[in-house]
Amino acid sequence: MVIYLGCYIDIMLERPEDIAETINLISLSYGDKQAIMKGLLEGREGSGSRRFMEGLVRVTDLLNPKRAYYSEVYPEIAKEIPHERRELMWAGVDFQVEFAYAVSQKEYAEQFVGMDGIIGRIDIFKDYPVEVKRTKDISGETDIVHSRPDNIEQLGMYCAMTNIKWGRLIFFNYKGEDPGMVYSFRIEFGDLGAIRKVMRERKMLLLDAWARRDPSKLPACPWFGRGCEAEKVCDCKDSKPFGYEIASEVVSCSFESEESNRLTKRLNEYLLAPKSKLTYWDLILPRKYWFRRDKPREIDDEPDTSASERLSWQNVKRGIEMQIKHTPEIMFKREYIDFDEEKFPVEYMRNIPTVITFPRFNTPLPPETPKISKFWREDILRLGMQCALANRNTGRLIAYYQNIKDINTKLEVYMIHFKEVETYREFMRSRIDVLRSARTNNDVNILPRCPEVKCRYQNHTCEYLDECQPDRDAL
Secondary structure, three states, X not given: OEEEOOEEEOOOOOOHHHHHOOEEEEEEOHHHHHHHHHHHHHOOOXXXXXXXXXXXXXXXXXXXXXXXXXXXXXXXHHXXXXXXXXXXXXXXHHHHHHHHHHOOOOOEEEEEEEEOOEEEEEEEEOOEEEEEEEEOOOOOOOOHHHHOHHHHHXXXXXXXXXXXXXXXXXXEEEEOOEEEEEEEEEEEXXXXXXXXXXXXXXXXXXXXXXXXXXXXXXXXXXXXXXXXXXXXXXXXXXXXXXXXXXXXHEEEEEEEHHHHHHHHHHHHHHHHOOOOOOOHHHHHOHHHHHHHHHOOOOOOOOXXXXXXXXXXXXXXXXXXXXXXXXXXXXXXXEEEEEEOOEEEEEXXXXXXXXXXXXXXXXXXXXXXXXXXXXHOHHHXXXXXXXXXXXXXOEEEEEXXXXXXXXXXXXXXXXXEEEOOOHHHHHHHHHHHHHHHHHHHHOOHHHOOOOOHHHHEEOOEEOOOHHHHOOOHHHO
């Protein structure tokens, strides 16, 4: 990167040829392809009426099968969730992200697991499962086995799926604008086989209920009478009580004062410190994400007729990603790595950095460096940066072709062998510097422009183009 007339001009990895120069070889992995396709195809089986993208039963479904049933059969009930409750749900999800950023890279990772058609995303802290919750009413004296059996059962399922007999429940007891306290409880379970048996039984009951459109055999919702959004249509009043069979497998539960104090200090130092939370896309397309992050677009009076189509595809895309990541054989996991005072996620499949992409080509791209570098510049940049953070010279690119109907060629797995990854590390450092400078000076013109194809291509025009390049017609 150089400076010219007070502006940064980014010259690193700008052209496809520059990216191609960093690659030594691209090859296809047929073994990985077979494992992933097996996971995708098996996800269609035994799922009742659920669509392909919703083909697997989640651990959270088994915590409350009755509500999972009604949420699928009556999706409109989700619209009736009070906004205040939605905010609490969003805050809980956001806190898990904050926790991941706060703890060190060697302590925390996310593991995507699957077992007999049951999927889950497990937080792994050091080498054991952990479940992180945000709350207002927990202390070190709380009997969480009896007061939070649903949290206990969720952790128990994760322990059973990883075959580890103990884990931790971590509660962040927040206090409004003041720093909160973290409470860590060590939970040990007895018979993991018995827990897996309960999980399979609940799964089969739920799948059968979906298939028959009859929830009568499902146990009552634990939230019945406590504001469950499905109460208007449910039959919980006449259903058998929900039994916490998994929570009954707890053999010990202890509050950990020293661990709680350590995590409290670590988390609050992070929450109170200034941070920007840069993403890979911020680095790849800095101008686009400048406008998207700092200047949200206004809602047009005229609705976009293609919006529903795009939303539908985004749902399918997330569903496909979910099924790929939860395929047991590929052992998909995510960890967070420190770089230049920022934290970036690195996703692994079989311990190799991996990126999933959804190209629209009608035929698969051959594993040729010039073509891959030309058409998948952003994907190679993302993969190269993750390889650089993980200190690996080999990465994996999973391509799920949207427009290809043939199941045998719809998915390809490309192994990208880099000559070296230091160039990508320098790219990250350069882009972080220029983004910080742009923020400090509040000047978007400091940022490198996006590739022309991202600005205008065929019928596509970037929604921020007029604001980003007001002088483009004069160029």
